Amino acid sequence: MTYAISYDDILSAAEQIRGVAVRTPLIESPTLNARVSGRVLIKPENLQRVGAFKFRGAYNRLSRLTDEEKARGVVAFSSGNHAQGIAHAAELLGIKATIVMPKDAPELKLANTRGYGADVVLYDRYNENREEVAARVVGDSGATVVPPYNDPFIMAGQGTVGLEIAEDLEAMGITPDQAVINCGGGGLCSGAYMALYKHFPGLDGYVVEPEAFDDVTRSLISGTIEQVDFGARSVCDALLTPSAGDLTFPIMRDLGLKGVTVSDDEALDAVAYAAISMKLVGEPGGVASLATLLAGKVACQGKTTVIVISGGNIEPAQLQACLERTVS
Known part of the structure; x- marks a missing residue:
């Protein structure tokens, strides 16, 4: 099957944004590693220009x-x-x-x-x-x-997240067991996983969505694009897309990605955990991947896991409320 983008398109995007976009590092938190009994490598795109991978x-x-x-x-x-x-x-x-x-x-x-x-x-x-x-x-x-995700140049640009992860892992001599990436319409997941699977074909890939916006998870099961129920709500405002794109979904489907969901409470708890334990500011939708690990929805024991904190644009009042959750 011919897809909207290729690995070469992601390489081209990397050259196009070089010197303009921030090449965010892969970082680790010993506290998080101990919490999940495994090794977690974090791509902090909250440190990107505008505070998000977008x-x-x-x-x-x-x-x-x-x-x-x-x-x-x-x-x-x-x-x-x-x-x-x-x-x-x-x-x-x-x-x-x-x-x-x-x-x-x-x-x-x-x-x-x-x-x-x-x-x-x-x-x-x-x-x-x-x-x-x-x-x-x-x-x-x-x-x-x-459009926010259903565009080849957008998808290839977001794919540079996965390309950088792969390049850094190879430089470190690390082969990851799995990756967990936040998903709205699939621009990031389609591009990033295309790059990651090129380098690590044995990888297990997961897409994370809010519980009320589980359309991609359902789509991966049914094999066709599903829609979000009308009127659905979530605090993860960065992930509130009505459906995957007809350009993004075939890539996610054919790579064999699996879907997982997090509740609003789990996302808010992850915001607090990231700030207090990891010294990273993330918005609810941006830390959905972290929430998945903290809630034990993807097994990490004895494994090397990659996650992406996709955005850090959180309202100060919401951040304060998240922090207060830990002491109430």
């Missing part, structure tokens, strides 16, 4: 636009991290950006998106279709619509 795909996509396309601007839709990634990439490249964001998006993400110079158009995520809103915003302008 900058990688955004810059790879926008930097490939022609001069004519750049002059017409871009329109994107996102609850926050893709919004910030597009806004910042557009700022660096001198492109006008308009971002369609849900009215209930975290204030921090709204403020940051505007801070990078983008115009923000708000919509009701429970009663409006964001793609339709974006189409109205584009109108006759000829602006390029940049």
Whole structure:
């Protein structure tokens, strides 16, 4: 089967973003290793530009636009991290950006998106279709619509997360047993796992979703793209996509990835654990992979596990509430 991206596309994206995106390290926490009775290597994309991996795909996509396309601007839709990634990439490249964001998006993400110079158009995520809103915003302008995950350049850019993990593991002489990566629409998982399986074909790969947004988990079981139930809610705002993309899902399916879900309480507890025990700030959706390990949903004893903290854009009040959970 021919997929939307290839391993070579990920290599090309790595060259495209080199020197602009941060090459985040692989780090370890002795406390976490002891907690799960195994070795965990952590890719902290909360240290990436805009505080999330989304900058990688955004810059790879926008930097490939022609001069004519750049002059017409871009329109994107996102609850926050893709919004910030597009806004910042557009700022660096001198492109006008308009971002369609849900009215209930975290204030921090709204403020940051505007801070990078983008115009923000708000919509009701429970009663409006964001793609339709974006189409109205584009109108006759000829602006390029940049989706959050179902785009080859976005997928290849996010795939550099997996490529860097693989390169660093090989340099360390480590062969991982398994990887656990957060999943919304599949841009990160499709790209990152394509790169990881190229280097480590014996790897066990898991995608993590909020319990109420388990569409990819169900899709991997059924073999077809499933949808999220209407009106579903979760504190993991970074992972609230209605379904996997028709470009991302075939890759995840054919790689044989397995799905696992975390509750909101487990995600919030992981935020507190990351901050207190690991000195890392992560948002609920960004630490879903960590929550999976802490809740014992993926066995880690005696194994080497890779996880990605995909974002750290958390409201200060929410972070404080998470920390207070540990002392209440």
